[in-house]
Amino acid sequence: MTVAETLLVYAGAPLALVLVLALLTLVPGRRRRTRYKPGQSWEHEPVWYEPHPAGGGGGGHAATPGTGAAALGSSLFPEQGGEGTTGRSGAAQLGGDGHHGATRALTAGPSAASAARPLGGARGTW
Amino acid sequence: MTRVLDATSHDTATTAGTMPTRADESQAPDSIFSYQELLRLDEALTMSSRETGLRFTLYIGDLGPQTRSRAEELFERSAHSAHELADAVLLAVSPGQRVVEVVTGSGAARRLPDRACALAVLSMTNAFASGDLVGGIVNGLRQLSDQAGHPRGLRTH
Numbered sequence: 562m563t564v565a566e567t568l569l570v571y572a573g574a575p576l577a578l579v580l581v582l583a584l585l586t587l588v589p590g591r592r593r594r595t596r597y598k599p600g601q602s603w604e605h606e607p608v609w610y611e612p613h614p615a616g617g618g619g620g621g622h623a624a625t626p627g628t629g630a631a632a633l634g635s636s637l638f639p640e641q642g643g644e645g646t647t648g649r650s651g652a653a654q655l656g657g658d659g660h661h662g663a664t665r666a667l668t669a670g671p672s673a674a675s676a677a678r679p680l681g682g683a684r685g686t687w
Numbered sequence: 688m689t690r691v692l693d694a695t696s697h698d699t700a701t702t703a704g705t706m707p708t709r710a711d712e713s714q715a716p717d718s719i720f721s722y723q724e725l726l727r728l729d730e731a732l733t734m735s736s737r738e739t740g741l742r743f744t745l746y747i748g749d750l751g752p753q754t755r756s757r758a759e760e761l762f763e764r765s766a767h768s769a770h771e772l773a774d775a776v777l778l779a780v781s782p783g784q785r786v787v788e789v790v791t792g793s794g795a796a797r798r799l800p801d802r803a804c805a806l807a808v809l810s811m812t813n814a815f816a817s818g819d820l821v822g823g824i825v826n827g828l829r830q831l832s833d834q835a836g837h838p839r840g841l842r843t844h
Contacts, residue, residue, distance in 0.1 A: 597820050603783030605719050607748025610728060611765075612736035676769040680759055681796030682777075682789040683804035687812035 724821040731825040735832035742775040750781040758788035803834040
């Protein structure tokens with residue numbers, strides 16, 4: 562084995578392997594959506610998900626005409642026209658800052674709020 | 688055509704950290720969760736609401752400096768009527784502040800005592816601390832709905 566061969570096998574081959582692995586991990590744009598890691602700041606818009614109405618529009622939701630969650634979501638938060646998540650997952654998304662959507666979503670009123678009191682629940686941090 | 692041109696110019700002008708533009712949304716409609724995760728959230732919310740007759744809603748976003756009062760404020764807006772509001776449960780998660788709040792109405796609190804909520808919150812914070820937002824929420828919803836049970840008069844299927 563010559564010196565050049567030895568160098569190639571013992572230095573070149575591991576280096577090449579490391580380079581290939583490094584390229585594979587550092588290739589940009591594979592995954593655009595960043596995962597949540599604890600301690601990161603949360604820069605997404607506030608989102609409000611609600612369940613599908615029972616029985617596809619029957620059930621207890623007599624106040625909302627039409628069927629399906631898209632109607633319910635759009636009647637609650639009407640500024641989200643054409644948003645993909647609204648119809649597909651039954652999710653109503655608060656657009657803009659929370660206050661705008663919230664004032665429009667205020668359907669229950671103060672008397673309803675007092676009827677639901679006392680509020681219970683729990684709180685946790687991580 | 689103009690829209691595409693607009694979008695490309697906008698893209699080059701913004702940095703990677705900003706919100707997606709409207710044209711970006713066609714490729715990645717939801718920047719927070721993938722479709723599978725959205726599906727899991729949707730199913731968990733819908734099924735737990737149907738099984739228990741309570742109305743579970745989920746808020747993910749900033750809760751401000753006073754997280755409890757903000758969560759209660761949001762809760763009061765989460766239903767159409769007073770009857771619905773009493774039987775509503777709001778799960779408010781603020782990943783940036785690392786806070787989760789569960790708010791129950793008076794009717795829901797009879798079936799979901801605060802101790803049961805605290806237990807669900809504990810399991811949720813465990814999952815959140817390891818970075819699993821969706822798994823924690825789904826498991827928390829499952830725990831809450833298991834605790835609330837199925838009322839005798841409720842016919843769902």
